[in-house]
Amino acid sequence: MRATAAVVGSGPNGLGAAVVLARAGLEVVVHEAAPTPGGAARSAPLLGPGTVVDLGAAVHPFGAASPLLRALDLGRHGLEWLHPPVVAAHPLDDGPAGLLHRSLARTAEELGPDGRAWTALHRGVAERWEDVAETALGPLLRRPRHPAALASFGLRAPWPAAATARALFRTERARGLFAGSAAHAVLPPGHVLTSAFGTLFGAAAHTTGWPVARGGSQAVADALVAELAAHGGRVVTDSPVTDLRQVRPADVVLLDLTPRQVLALGGLDLPPRYRRALARWRHGPGAHKVDLLLDGPVPWRDPRVGRAGTVHLGGTLAEIGAAAAQVRAGRLPERPFVLVAQQGAADPSRAPAGRHVLWAYAHVPHGCADPAAGERVLGQLERFAPGVRDRVLARVDTPPARLEAWNPNLVGGDVGGGALDGLQQVFRPAVQADPYATGVPGVWLCSSSTPPGGGVHAMAGAHAAARALRELARR
Numbered sequence: 001m002r003a004t005a006a007v008v009g010s011g012p013n014g015l016g017a018a019v020v021l022a023r024a025g026l027e028v029v030v031h032e033a034a035p036t037p038g039g040a041a042r043s044a045p046l047l048g049p050g051t052v053v054d055l056g057a058a059v060h061p062f063g064a065a066s067p068l069l070r071a072l073d074l075g076r077h078g079l080e081w082l083h084p085p086v087v088a089a090h091p092l093d094d095g096p097a098g099l100l101h102r103s104l105a106r107t108a109e110e111l112g113p114d115g116r117a118w119t120a121l122h123r124g125v126a127e128r129w130e131d132v133a134e135t136a137l138g139p140l141l142r143r144p145r146h147p148a149a150l151a152s153f154g155l156r157a158p159w160p161a162a163a164t165a166r167a168l169f170r171t172e173r174a175r176g177l178f179a180g181s182a183a184h185a186v187l188p189p190g191h192v193l194t195s196a197f198g199t200l201f202g203a204a205a206h207t208t209g210w211p212v213a214r215g216g217s218q219a220v221a222d223a224l225v226a227e228l229a230a231h232g233g234r235v236v237t238d239s240p241v242t243d244l245r246q247v248r249p250a251d252v253v254l255l256d257l258t259p260r261q262v263l264a265l266g267g268l269d270l271p272p273r274y275r276r277a278l279a280r281w282r283h284g285p286g287a288h289k290v291d292l293l294l295d296g297p298v299p300w301r302d303p304r305v306g307r308a309g310t311v312h313l314g315g316t317l318a319e320i321g322a323a324a325a326q327v328r329a330g331r332l333p334e335r336p337f338v339l340v341a342q343q344g345a346a347d348p349s350r351a352p353a354g355r356h357v358l359w360a361y362a363h364v365p366h367g368c369a370d371p372a373a374g375e376r377v378l379g380q381l382e383r384f385a386p387g388v389r390d391r392v393l394a395r396v397d398t399p400p401a402r403l404e405a406w407n408p409n410l411v412g413g414d415v416g417g418g419a420l421d422g423l424q425q426v427f428r429p430a431v432q433a434d435p436y437a438t439g440v441p442g443v444w445l446c447s448s449s450t451p452p453g454g455g456v457h458a459m460a461g462a463h464a465a466a467r468a469l470r471e472l473a474r475r
């Protein structure tokens with residue numbers, strides 16, 4: 001008889017785990033509480049007919065670099081990465097925006113006096129990108145298979161991004177561009193190891209890129225569901241699992257859940273030490289999302305910003321640091337750090353002709369319910385694109401509580417499955433050799449609360465599934 005597997009949650013990690021298990025010959029059923037699969041990689045016509053809005057993830061540096069997604073060749077199931085003409089833009093109040101291009105040489109050239117330092121910081125990592133991606137998207141605690149890949153980050157990797165930016169760059173443009181890339185980790189630029197994140201995101205831009213998925217991020221989830229079906233697996237939607245006994249007849253169970261949800265599951269007798277570790281798990285800041293339908297392109301003061309797939313609205317390095325410090329102190333900044341995605345720069349299918357869909361979210365305090373948050377996002381947009389308010393035809397705000405109601409893994413609006421600071425950078429979710437083991441035989445954790453953390457890469461699912469298969473083979 002075929003061994004059976006149940007996966008709880010159909011986010012990218014749950015689906016990635018399911019695909020790995022199904023391809024190994026197991027009979028796999030994924031239970032998803034929501035009416036549609038995909039977790040935080042879903043899309044919908046939120047802003048009216050003909051619009052495609054990414055309800056969670058929008059831009060896919062991790063997806064394009066993911067060893068699992070690449071090996072699965074998901075193009076067979078309709079997944080197509082589309083690259084915008086400019087990877088990312090970092091506008092400032094004065095002067096031209098900093099632009100991140102696929103070409104390292106062009107990026108450096110436009111950064112003028114900081115070009116040489118930008119190249120020196122990113123070239124080594126970009127040159128070893130395949131090995132770097134495999135290492136960065138692996139469980140960090142194993143003996144590195146590619147020590148040279150880790151070494152390519154250089155001695156500055158543990159430094160705070162702010163210290164690296166001040167030491168290496170003279171212009172606010174280069175400093176802001178680097179700090180903006182590092183801010184994707186939702187950590188203040190003064191935090192240790194944020195240099196490594198900045199360099200990682202920069203090198204990703206110069207290699208596999210930061211693409212969007214044609215037709216919406218849902219295409220990533222749909223392709224994984226199709227691959228699962230091709231190997232006999234299936235997803236059951238509207239199927240919340242509240243007690244492990246609902247799925248326990250399966251030989252292995254993988255949980256695409258955060259620690260808090262695991263603790264709430266009935267019928268799961270966790271070892272006390274692991275239970276205590278899960279109870280100590282800390283979540284990061286929240287996201288306040290704003291989706292806009294515009295009647296024309298965004299009137300960026302620097303028009304080149306309109307060609308970028310991603311835009312960082314944070315201003316100078318000092319300002320990004322100050323906003324992050326306020327968020328950590330539980331206060332909504334007057335000028336929050338805002339990530340904007342302009343999927344239409346790469347994928348014209350996102351809005352009806354003549355219309356533009358703009359996706360944005362601000363870093364706000366965990367669980368922030370301040371009604372001013374949406375207006376602060378608009379304020380940051382207006383600051384770098386005067387007149388944008390007059391172009392707004394429709395607007396939908398999704399504050400942290402609504403994000404969590406939509407997907408219970410987004411605790412307090414935390415998009416990364418748990419803070420990425422302190423011990424949680426390496427030990428996710430507990431200090432133990434195997435991050436995916438729950439201590440209950442046959443039950444594994446596979447969400448972004450395990451390594452390598454947040455992002456649409458499905459690698460936590462892949463690693464957890466590999467452990468489950470090894471254990472099954474030993475039984």
Ligand SMILES: Cc1cc2nc3c(=O)[nH]c(=O)nc-3n(C[C@H](O)[C@H](O)[C@H](O)COP(=O)(O)OP(=O)(O)OC[C@H]3O[C@@H](n4cnc5c(N)ncnc54)[C@H](O)[C@@H]3O)c2cc1C
Binds near residue numbers: 011038239287
């Ligand atoms: C607003 C936002 C923007 C983001 N932007 C990006 C981006 O641009 N690029 C990027 O790479 N990443 C981005 N992310 C992060 C990325 O989407 C997540 O890290 C990723 O989706 C995590 O995958 P996962 O499988 O671990 O969990 P999730 O995608 O959160 O999926 C978990 C699933 O489990 C289901 N579930 C929960 N409890 C139960 C239960 N009891 N029973 C059954 N099902 C259950 C949920 O309904 C959900 O479908 C963003 C996230 C958000 C919210």
